[in-house]
Amino acid sequence: MLTLAGDIAAITLLSVFISGTSTLVATAIAVPLGVTLGLREVGSQRLLRNILFTLYGLPPVLAGLLVFLLLSRAGPLGSLGLLFTPLGMVFAQVVVVTPIILGVTMSVVATVERRVKETALVLGADRRQLSITVLREAAAGILTAVMVGFGRAISEVGAVFIVGGHIETRTQVLTTTIITDIQQAEFGHATLLGVILLVIAGVVYSLLYRLQERTLP
């Protein structure tokens, strides 16, 4: 029983680590880029948005396959030795999550009232200060982008299965374990892991929601 509890704790912690880290990395990449692109009113923005919307629908198994090929021994990043490691799984999830956070951030910033930008300019803001002001005004929306990204990361199964390999005690996460539990007719265990997954999502969303409330006036 203790071993079972320990296993579940390890799987849960690894899930939180991978999803949390990948969301943080994706946020660090996507938010500054999304703000920059959202502020630009250029024709190419439409093309970029179309590409991003396409990437929203990027099947995680395809992302997993691409990252697998990149990280495999014969691949361009094979020397890093990240295949079948938690870091490799983070890499795969960053690929899946970044377009989502980027696209939502870009849309949120682009739709921040034009008057916010004009008011900041009228009051003497330079380009950097304008970006910070828009970022501040769009904070609640950007947090939503992060929440959506985390939701995708914590529930994602295809990419982490392919890149992580679901190796016992090394790369098992909640979602991949649920899949293998079902294959082995361990429905009780799978349901328990499902509930844990739901609780994690609930706790993280509650924290982010409270943070979002604080950013609102």
Add this chain to the structure above:
Amino acid sequence: MTMNLQVEGMRKAFDGRTVLEDVSFRVDPGQVFAIIGPSGAGKTTLLRCVDFLQRPDGGSVRYAGREAPTDPASLLALRRRLSLVAQSPLMFRGSAAYNVSFGLCVRAVEGSELTRRTAEALAAVGLRDRSDSAASKLSAGEAQRVAFARAIVIRPEILLLDEFTANLDPPNVRILEAAVREFSASTGATVVLVTHNLFQAKRLATRVALLLDGRIVESGPVKEFFEAPQDARTRAFVQGDFAY
């Protein structure tokens, strides 16, 4: 420091529709120049062109005798010598004090000077005790007063006021008009006021111009403009015979 504003032959059109046509005027430091006219006459577009929010199609705008520079750093420096209060100003998320201090912060004013100047600007519009109030909780009149404080706290050399008391009740109008007089008298700044309120133009302006369909019909000192207008359209407008 003060600077004059000179607009020469300004033109602007949107989608082929002419909004401004050959608009010229000059405003010197210490003057309050009112541009009056009906809605849709082009008044707001004119101010937006002066404040770099829109690019005129033709003509020139000279600030202290010089056209706006093209290099970004010099343009930013010039932009920071102007300020504008819009008809329905946007309040940033945060307190009234945050909104007022915004222009100071972007100019790297900090510490006790930031606190003092913010408090002084709020006091100038009678809102010192509302300093910590969330901007979103302010009434329309209070928000407009915060917007005015936000514009003058940076001590602009050219202050542009776009229907800045439209839709406000008389007490708020009185407070804001008094603040304009005080600002103009104490700084000698150049003030351009756009309004369709003739009485406000009479109360505040030293010179007045009538803008109709994007063209300046007539301009002159406030007394002459209202008491002895030369153009029939100006006469009709100031006598209230002009339906708009």
